[in-house]
Amino acid sequence: MDRNSPCPLDKEYSDHISALLSPPPPPQSVQEYYDEVIEATKCTGVRVSCSSRHGKGVYANRDFTKDELILKDQILVGAQHSSNKVDCLVCSYCYRFIGSIELQIGRRLYLQSLGLSTSKHCHDDTGSSSSINMNENSPPEEVLKSLINGNLSLPYTSQFALPPVIACPGGCEEEHYCSQFCAESDWTSYHSLLCTGSNTGESRRSALLKFIDHANGTNDIFLVAAKAISFTILRYKKLKSLQGVENEQHPTPDNSNKSDFSLLLEAWKPVSMGFKKRWWDCIALPDDVDTCDEASFRMEIQDLAFISLQLLKDAIFDIECAPLFSLEVYGNIIGMFELNNLDLVVASPVEDYFIYIDDLSQREKEEAERVTQPFLEALGDEYSVSCQGTAFFPIQSCMNHSCCPNANAFKRDEDKDGHATIIARQPISEGEEITISYIDEDLPYEERQALLADYGFSCMCPRCLKEQPK
Numbered sequence: 001m002d003r004n005s006p007c008p009l010d011k012e013y014s015d016h017i018s019a020l021l022s023p024p025p026p027p028q029s030v031q032e033y034y035d036e037v038i039e040a041t042k043c044t045g046v047r048v049s050c051s052s053r054h055g056k057g058v059y060a061n062r063d064f065t066k067d068e069l070i071l072k073d074q075i076l077v078g079a080q081h082s083s084n085k086v087d088c089l090v091c092s093y094c095y096r097f098i099g100s101i102e103l104q105i106g107r108r109l110y111l112q113s114l115g116l117s118t119s120k121h122c123h124d125d126t127g128s129s130s131s132i133n134m135n136e137n138s139p140p141e142e143v144l145k146s147l148i149n150g151n152l153s154l155p156y157t158s159q160f161a162l163p164p165v166i167a168c169p170g171g172c173e174e175e176h177y178c179s180q181f182c183a184e185s186d187w188t189s190y191h192s193l194l195c196t197g198s199n200t201g202e203s204r205r206s207a208l209l210k211f212i213d214h215a216n217g218t219n220d221i222f223l224v225a226a227k228a229i230s231f232t233i234l235r236y237k238k239l240k241s242l243q244g245v246e247n248e249q250h251p252t253p254d255n256s257n258k259s260d261f262s263l264l265l266e267a268w269k270p271v272s273m274g275f276k277k278r279w280w281d282c283i284a285l286p287d288d289v290d291t292c293d294e295a296s297f298r299m300e301i302q303d304l305a306f307i308s309l310q311l312l313k314d315a316i317f318d319i320e321c322a323p324l325f326s327l328e329v330y331g332n333i334i335g336m337f338e339l340n341n342l343d344l345v346v347a348s349p350v351e352d353y354f355i356y357i358d359d360l361s362q363r364e365k366e367e368a369e370r371v372t373q374p375f376l377e378a379l380g381d382e383y384s385v386s387c388q389g390t391a392f393f394p395i396q397s398c399m400n401h402s403c404c405p406n407a408n409a410f411k412r413d414e415d416k417d418g419h420a421t422i423i424a425r426q427p428i429s430e431g432e433e434i435t436i437s438y439i440d441e442d443l444p445y446e447e448r449q450a451l452l453a454d455y456g457f458s459c460m461c462p463r464c465l466k467e468q469p470k
């Protein structure tokens with residue numbers, strides 16, 4: 001889409017923006033970067049290489065058997081969906097469920113009784129699903145508060161112990177953690193610039209609240225984009241202070257001349273590696289938008305991103321990192337999420353808990369259900385909502401698509417956090433490219449190709465070549 005940008009920073013910093021968004025560095029340095037990331041995940045059975053066909057790809061370093069774990073990839077930047085936060089209390093860094101089964105159930109029913117929950121469907125007496133007012137079915141407020149405070153225990157929950165709830169170091173009520181490690185990691189990597197707690201100055205706090213309100217009312221992907229920008233600024237500050245220490249200890253012409261922009265490029269490196277296009281150029285056209293309205297739809301998306309960016313800029317602008325606040329960079333960050341992100345899903349331990357109760361011997365089950373049944377009925381059909389969000393994963397995002405993939409992004413029972421888990425769906429030989437499917441591969445050829453067009457390519461995998469009309 002060609003239209004003059006409404007953002008003055010796009011023009012002012014055009015050279016820096018081009019450098020930030022230029023295609024990835026030479027294959028060798030890309031590979032070196034990913035070798036380090038892979039080493040950190042300890043999943044050394046894979047490597048990232050630049051193939052000539054589709055840019056980067058992930059390849060097997062050894063043979064894998066069917067169903068074997070290929071990779072557990074750590075989130076670079078992600079978030080739980082805002083709408084899911086009332087249903088599940090999870091660690092804001094690793095996305096494990098926290099607190100206790102009682103807290104998960106009590107908190108959800110309490111928020112539901114206040115009309116905040118998004119899941120309101122429950123069983124009626126006939127067992128069919130209906131949308132009724134949960135307040136009628138909900139246990140009394142004092143009972144829910146006792147569950148939340150830990151004054152009321154449900155039977156057998158000690159077998160489903162969860163990590164404790166650790167508060168945000170900045171004092172905000174929005175983020176909670178499973179450990180000091182996660183609290184500190186989130187603070188130093190993303191949250192210290194985005195916290196709305198009482199430790200944040202009033203003007204930044206109120207600007208952040210406006211930005212967050214806008215994102216929650218429009219598209220919570222803006223919250224993930226803010227994390228990517230905060231992550232880069234915080235890395236930049238760290239690199240700069242390390243450089244300061246180094247310059248004091250070893251004052252050589254070499255290190256004293258290193259420009260601030262080269263530090264910004266280095267800080268941006270993890271985000272720079274992701275495949276990108278501008279959001280308003282790559283977002284799929286919704287079904288209810290006519291193709292003749294496509295240009296105005298894309299312009300509306302650009303305008304929406306610009307409003308969000310201005311609100312973020314009001315809150316955390318940093319002149320040394322100014323190019324990060326250009327619309328061009330903001331649009332490319334969100335476009336990167338559009339083209340690469342995986343759904344972040346963590347199964348609820350509340351489901352395991354009620355299944356456990358159901359599997360008890362008849363006598364134990366009847367006794368337990370005298371206590372648990374009212375809660376199960378109040379929770380209704382969707383008694384075990386999973387944690388849901390979106391995340392960018394550094395290695396998984398290098399995996400190319402195939403309609404006959406040899407791997408799946410698939411969580412196992414033991415996967416209790418937000419990591420991406422990649423499992424072999426058939427034996428894979430050393431040297432083979434590891435592919436996943438970006439879409440439902442059971443769809444017919446035309447529908448698959450139409451969905452993949454949103455990713456900007458037409459699939460030429462062996463299955464598509466076989467199925468394409470002659």
Ligand SMILES: C[S@@+](CC[C@H](N)C(=O)[O-])C[C@H]1O[C@@H](n2cnc3c(N)ncnc32)[C@H](O)[C@@H]1O
Nearest residue numbers: 054055056275339340397398399400401455457
């Ligand atoms: C998640 S990224 C995969 C990694 C990417 N190849 C890179 O260089 O970073 C998705 C993008 O890779 C390219 N891609 C993935 N699978 C492809 C395929 N089967 N054929 C052509 N291009 C593909 C498309 O440009 C797609 O938008």
